[in-house]
Amino acid sequence: xxxxxxxxxxxxxxxxxxxxxxxxxxxxxxxxxxxxxxxxxxxxxxxxxxxxxxxxxxxxxxxxxxxxxxxxxxxxxxxxxxxxxxxxxxxxxxxxxxxxxxxxxxxxxxxxxxxxxxxxxxxxxxxxxxxxxxxxxxxxxxx
Numbered sequence: 001x002x003x004x005x006x007x008x009x010x011x012x013x014x015x016x017x018x019x020x021x022x023x024x025x026x027x028x029x030x031x032x033x034x035x036x037x038x039x040x041x042x043x044x045x046x047x048x049x050x051x052x053x054x055x056x057x058x059x060x061x062x063x064x065x066x067x068x069x070x071x072x073x074x075x076x077x078x079x080x081x082x083x084x085x086x087x088x089x090x091x092x093x094x095x096x097x098x099x100x101x102x103x104x105x106x107x108x109x110x111x112x113x114x115x116x117x118x119x120x121x122x123x124x125x126x127x128x129x130x131x132x133x134x135x136x137x138x139x140x141x142x143x
Contacts (some may be wrong), residue, residue, distance in 0.1 A: 007090040012037040013056065014104065018137035024107050028065055031100040041094055052092035052102075057135040060084060060104045061113040065139060068106060079141055103131070112138055 010119050013027025026083055033050060044053045094100055105114045115135045 011067075013102070014060055014063045015066070015129065020134050024105050025064065025068055026103060026105045027060075028101060028103050031094060031102055033094050033096055042096075048100070049091075050094040050096070052094055054088050054135075057072070057088065058086070060102070060115060061106070061137070061139065063105050064106050064113070065141070069141075082140040082142055084138040084140060086135070088135050090132060091133050092134045106139075111140075112136070 013029055013031065015027045016143055018026045018028055019021070031041070031052075033039060036063070041052065041056075042050055044051050044054070062081055069079060081086055092100070092102070104117045113136065114130045114133060116133050
């Protein structure tokens with residue numbers, strides 16, 4: 001018997017997969033740009049604001065899909081992910097004095113993805129009204 005959690009490498013931004021319903025897979029991560037693994041994000045500054053780079057949203061969706069597929073498919077198989085209808089809805093501003101909780105959700109069967117954020121004031125309160133949608137799109141898997 002092999003424990004799956006040990007087999008999947010940790011992604012520095014994706015965070016931990018949450019246990020939830022079967023129709024979606026969700027990961028949560030706390031981003032702290034003062035930590036060495038997140039410090040590269042400080043380089044993406046526009047008008048004195050540190051922004052979560054747009055390509056990083058795509059990287060999160062890619063990493064989430066690879067984790068899902070590596071648990072279901074042969075790890076040796078190369079799959080191509082095709083992003084469609086990607087929308088960057090709202091810029092995610094990072095602050096060196098606040099933690100930012102970022103969530104990514106993949107809607108099964110891996111067609112849609114969403115990246116949402118809960119601001120630090122609401123980290124311990126769960127309500128859909130407390131979340132902000134930052135990016136979304138569709139994924140097609142081409143093997």
